[in-house]
Amino acid sequence: MSDHATKILEYILEVVETTGATPSIRAIQKHMGFASNNSVRHYLTQLAESGHLGADTRRITLGDRYAVTVHDVATD
Secondary structure, rough: HHHHHHHOOOOOOOHHHHHOOOOOOOHHHHHHOOOOOHHHHHHHHHHHOOEEOOOOOOOOOOOOOOOOOOOOOOOO
């Protein structure tokens, strides 16, 4: 797994731990300082292929190796 993919996964897990929801692609883009969200999508694909994220391309979900699956939903 690449360094960027590792940092993205760490950020996703941090956001899930603090908010209970996964971050948006734009939030990841901003956090990582990428100029394009296509870079984020590239690394999300790598994370999905390695089992860290779910294969659903419409939303970011944690993979089966984690105890729970979290969807990016609005909370009150």
